[in-house]
Amino acid sequence: MSNSLASAVLTTPDLAExxxxxxxxxxxxxxxxxxxxxxxxxxxxxxxxxxxxxxPDGLEWWALGEGAEGSAKAGDDPEACLPIRLFDWSRPLDRAEPFIDALADSPASVRWDLDAWPEVPEAGLEAVSQKYAYVTLTVNSRDLYQDELAQDHTVHVHTSRGDDSGRVAWLAARIGSTPTGRAEIAPL
Known part of the structure; x- marks a missing residue:
């Protein structure tokens, strides 16, 4: 299993931003x-x-909390098991914004699994394969795993752990920002 480095490039209370x-x-x-x-x-x-x-289909989830029981795998009703942690993978890109709109104040992480970061010769950046090309938006949470709840939202860009090419700063500049200095290891 590989890990990427998810670097925060924007934290804002404005979800539209x-x-x-x-x-x-x-x-x-x-x-x-x-x-x-x-x-x-x-x-x-x-x-x-x-x-x-x-x-509507295929959600993986399990009940949260001490002594909590219930899961999708067991065929339980998720509403009867709230609070729950849910996961879903490999959905079309057009599902991201409706999912985010559905969340209200619930903490979540949405990760776009990209084909690649492009080559940028003028910035000295080589193309980066799908293995390290992701964007994650954490909603109502500052970290990837909803452990640090917040009333703001953070955009993260992923690169390989040893990448010192300047790609994070280059990507942050595309959105009129700079890297925040906050980064997390993201198991993939």
Whole structure:
């Protein structure tokens, strides 16, 4: 298993601003075969209902909390097991924004799995394969795993752990930002 380095390039209380940044980064990347993955912590039956409308089948989830039981694998009703942590993988890109809209104040992570970061000869950047080409938006959380809850949203760009090419700064500049200095290892 490989790990990428997810570097925060924007933190904002304005979800629309965060989404504009994500769209800009997606326009830079190669996305012909890209897909999107989701992770969220759901406490509310209303949020769960809206998420299930956006992602009606195949959700993986399990109950959260000490002594909590219940999971998709066991065939349990997720609403009867709230709060839950849910996952979904490899969805079309057009599912990302409806999922984000469904969240209300629930913490989540949305990761766009890109085809590649492009070569940028004028910046001295070589193309980066799909293995290290991701954008993650954390909603109502500053970290990738919803451990650091917040009332803001953070855009992360992924590179290889040893990449010192300047790609993170170059990508941050595309959205009118600079790297925040905050980075996390992201198991892939």
């Amino acid at each position: 965060a989404m504009r940044a994500v769209r800009t980064l997606l326009a830079v990347a190669e996305v012909h075969g890209a897909d999107v993955d989701f992770e969220a912590v759901i406490h509310s039956p209303d949020v769960l209902r809206r998420v299930r409308e956006v992602l």
